[in-house]
Amino acid sequence: MRLTSIALDCPDPLALAAFYQRATGYALHPGSGAGFAGLTREDGLHIGFQRVEGHRAPQWPGDGGTTPQQAHLDFDVDDLDEAEGMLLELGAAKPAFQPAGARWRVLTDPAGHPFCIVAR
The missing domain is CATH 3.10.180.10 (2,3-Dihydroxybiphenyl 1,2-Dioxygenase, domain 1)
Known part of the structure; x- marks a missing residue:
């Protein structure tokens, strides 16, 4: 078994993909759009960002x-x-x-x- 993709829920996939693209230099997946965007690392690992209506940000270190x-x-x-x-x-x-x-x-x-x- 090999991990190939990680996906994060968010309110704006393209904006979050742009943040991580600037931070990592990973390539924007050509199929990225308003509902789902992704970045791909050279070895094929994919980080995806999926739009979720009413997204509530997780809390660090937690809120109970x-x-x-x-x-x-x-x-x-x-x-x-x-x-x-x-x-x-x-x-x-x-x-x-x-x-x-x-x-x-x-x-x-x-x-x-x-x-x-x-x-x-």
């Missing part, structure tokens, strides 16, 4: 269960401070709760999904 984190992505980076600065400029946010700031950091994408950047 009504909108839990659900899932998150981790990205290896060479320099945590540099990567964090670039991602914040692209539209990410940095929650106050940071359980391991020296080794990894939690950010949220423009749709509210938490993701981590991890020192390589």
Whole structure:
């Protein structure tokens, strides 16, 4: 078994795909549109973004269960401070709760999904 795709619910697939495309450099899938957009890495891994009406952003570190984190992505980076600065400029946010700031950091994408950047 091999993982080939990950999909995130969101209110605006093209906007979220643009954020992650600028952050990762992955190629925009040619079939991307308003209802579903995707990015493809060189090895074929696909990250999809699907439109959900009434989407409620997950909460970090959690809000007692009504909108839990659900899932998150981790990205290896060479320099945590540099990567964090670039991602914040692209539209990410940095929650106050940071359980391991020296080794990894939690950010949220423009749709509210938490993701981590991890020192390589």
